[in-house]
Amino acid sequence: MDDIVKLWDTRGSLLHSFEGHKECVRSVALSASGEVLASGSDDQAVKLWDVGTGRLLHSLEDHTKWVTSVALAPSGEVLASGSWDGIIKIWNGKDGRRLHSLGGHANEVSALALSASGELLASGSYDTAINIWDARSGTLLHSLREHPLGVTSVALSASGELLASGSWDQSVKIWDAHRGTLIHTFLGHTGAVQSVALSLDGKRLASASSDGTLKLWSVPERRLIATFVASAGGEWVTWIPEGYFIGSPEIIEGTLRQFTLNETLYPEEFFPRDNPNPSKVAEYLSDRPPRDSEQGGPVEPSMNPLTEPPEQIDPGTEDR
Secondary structure, X not given: OOOEEEEEOOOOOEEEEXXXXXXXXXXXXXXXXXXXXXXXXXXXXXXXXXXXXXXXXXXXXOOOOOEEEEEEOOOOOEEEEEEOOOOEEEEEOOOOOEEEEEOOOOOOEEEEEEOOOOOEEEEEEOOOOEEEEEOOOOEEEEEEOOOOOOEXXXXXXXXXXXXXXXXXXXXXXXXXXXXXXXXXXXXXXXXOEXXXXXXXXXXXXXXXXXXXXXEEXXXXXXXXXXXXXXXXXOOEEEEOOOOOEEEOHHHHOOOOXXXXXXXEEEEHHHOOOOOEOHHHHHHHHOOOOXXXXXXXXXXXXXXXXXXXXXXXXXXXXXXX
């Protein structure tokens, strides 16, 4: 990590670099218009930038430890920041005034999310709690404690009705944010969940994990849609629960003899030649999973490499 904020387009081209922090930057957030950027750093400061000019608008220095998370309402009018000091601060995103200082967590604040209106704020902490706040008044509405380990990420649907959370416990949870009740727990990751995101309509949920995978879930149907993975060498696979997959040419053509993910070596037999099927994967990704009657029953691969890792293989003993 460094002290520079970089803004990129979706093609991977660098648009701007923002310099002004004195220590590493841990969190950034953009307004919906893309005109304002917020950043939080180990220098204990929150900074607001004009994206068009690169000009620093405000430097907010009221935390006493690292700023670990920032969240900006789509309008840019409400800004929240969380810190290693366990405190959440709510700011006026236009003039930089501090509106509230919230102290409901017993440990560092690891994640923040604001609803589209800026009226609802969710905070996650390594104390295992998720707190839901009225961002206008600073009132604590709910404290959710279903994760047994620290909360790493939170996300709110645009309406503020649904809340998603990820944790070191390897689970993803979906909540009714208004009632403060648990709706469902998604299991499948084999490492800590580091990040979660909800679609605007709240129907799809994405989770990224230290197991090296990204998973896409259907919230209404409470099922896994697909698992995405890319290796350090640039090869990639998208796998659906029925065993079908698509991948980079080396995997589809069978020329890749080994696939390494998080230092685990998968030999080529983990990707059966009969299972690459772009059309079936596309159906799943469009939220129209194929019916068993149309396919003659789901394919049952010998093992799904993305959920059932093999025994550790010593590359030195493999003549491949």
